[in-house]
Amino acid sequence: MSIARLAPSQRGLTAQASPIRRLTPYADDAKRRGLEVLHLNIGQPDIATPRAMIQAYHDFDEKVLAYGASEGSLHYRQALANYYNGLGIAAGGGPIEPDHIIATVGGSEALLFAIGATCDAGDEVLVTEPYYPNYWGYAHLLSVGVRAITTTAASGFRVTAEQVAAAIGPKTRVLLISSPGNPTGTVYSAAELRAIGEVCRSRDVFFISDEVYRDFVYDDAVLQGRTTAPSLLAEPGFADNAILVDSVSKRYSACGARVGCVVTRNAELRAAMLKFAQCRLSPPVVDMLAAEAALLTPADELASNIAEYHLRRDALVAGLRQIPGVNAATPEGAFYLMVELPVDDAEKFCIFMLRDFSFEGATVMLAPGDGFYANPELGRRQARAAYVLQVPKLQRSCQVLAAALQAYPGRL
Ligand SMILES: Cc1ncc(COP(=O)(O)O)c(C=O)c1O
Incomplete structure (x- = not known):
């Protein structure tokens, strides 16, 4: 007599964890170790709600x-x-x-x-x-x-x-x-x-x-x-x-x-x-x-938020472009960009930053690029960055990223 196995559906088993959130346990652990984690992984703005x-x-x-x-x-x-x-x-x-x-x-x-x-x-x-x-x-x-x-x-x-x-x-x-x-x-x-x-x-x-x-x-x-x-x-x-x-x-x-x-x-x-x-x-x-x-939010309040994101976009793009081997196109809108990294595997690099690396008490969390493609190989050396932090934090994030790329064993 066969014993039925209590198992989730194939749909559940083959669902993919979000690349934006799946490294969160590493970030939580880094925070427990006292590090500041600069969250570029998620589109969670720090701008005040109206x-x-x-x-x-x-x-x-x-x-x-x-x-x-x-x-x-x-x-x-x-x-x-x-x-x-x-x-x-x-x-x-x-x-x-x-x-x-x-x-x-x-x-x-x-x-x-x-x-x-x-x-x-x-x-x-x-x-x-x-x-x-x-x-x-x-x-x-x-x-x-x-x-x-x-x-x-x-x-x-x-x-x-x-x-x-x-x-x-x-x-x-x-x-x-x-x-x-x-x-x-x-x-x-x-x-x-x-x-x-x-x-x-x-x-x-x-x-x-x-x-x-x-x-x-x-x-x-x-x-x-x-x-x-x-x-x-x-x-x-x-x-x-x-x-x-x-x-x-x-x-x-x-x-x-x-x-x-x-x-x-x-x-x-x-x-x-x-x-x-x-x-x-x-x-x-x-x-x-x-x-x-x-819906009654004054237009000038929304406009000043957009002006702030504009500054953030420019700061992040400029900061990333100063890092050797890193490529980032200037996004026209929203508050994200895909960045090309000189690494063997962006997910491994993202985990390395959270688990094995810090720079002056901080590290950076990015979203690995593979989960943004139907063919994950296309995003193997990419990550998504959200520019939802203030300009000084974005500049610091770029410093951390540059130092992490120097230290990462899988750097190309
Ligand atoms: C392109 C896009 N569509 C839809 C959503 C869904 O947002 P929410 O469910 O918070 O309205 C998001 C959230 O990040 C998004 O980036």
Whole structure:
């Protein structure tokens, strides 16, 4: 008689640990040993959350903390619709209405819903790599395959409409791009989004536009007169295939609020996503009130945050470029960059920094590059760095990195 073995699913066994978080036990250990760990591994900004948002938590005073509507409160969705229409998104097929929006548990759940509503098990999502690793994570959770178009610094980590056309396969149901991009900082122009969108439309492929870093664009030449990055939803003709993913996490430095949303003019997709939303009952009600308050953040407060990130970007790029053998392209937006390191294996090097190395009482945590690629070999000598610390800390991080590369036995 065979004895059944109690084992996790294959899906669970083959899921990948996040490259952004998987070295945390080494960092915790370094901190226990008294070291300062400079966290360039994660997009957790140190910028203050808007005061009005924090106040909204203090002001909550109901007797019962009840479930909310699965799609999010009408009040919040109306406020969001006003925000999107203020960005000029109405140009892409009429004003955004509250009905076009489902509030979610972070941009993360918006991604889950959008992939789940566009793909069945065995279908494929098309991404550009290096990609945000949770794209792979959510596709995997849904038994959806990932097809990746490899990009490099030489092309600004961008893809052309022709490359997208050539990469679409028989199982490709959706293209998923973040712009401004994590981890590359690439910002697609309106014309590029349009051209790529047209390919998707002509091939019956949906297009998920992950715009959680919309505000984080640093150069006038990239902005072309706008205040935020171009949005796919502002481009006419994509009402049926465009899906916008958004979040309060980065814009308002409120990653712990766990509020995002998914927006589409496609009613069938929304109906599908609403059923998913009903499964998880409700987005977090108090966080949604805080997210609504965040929408009133004065534009000059947001602008001064972006100016600070601009300084940080320039400081990190300049610092990295001074280190022999290190290559880093200047990102156009978001707050990350992929850095090429002169090492045999970036993960080993990252562990070395946390476990075996310190410089004047500090060390640096980076996210190893392999987890940002469908083919991990492509990221073997790369790491992602987030410029979410103040300039002096970024400069110190570069000093630590330079010293660690000198000391690392696997240096090339
Ligand atoms: C590109 C991108 N999309 C979505 C998310 C999800 O963010 P959240 O779930 O905090 O809204 C992140 C978070 O880092 C991200 O970088």
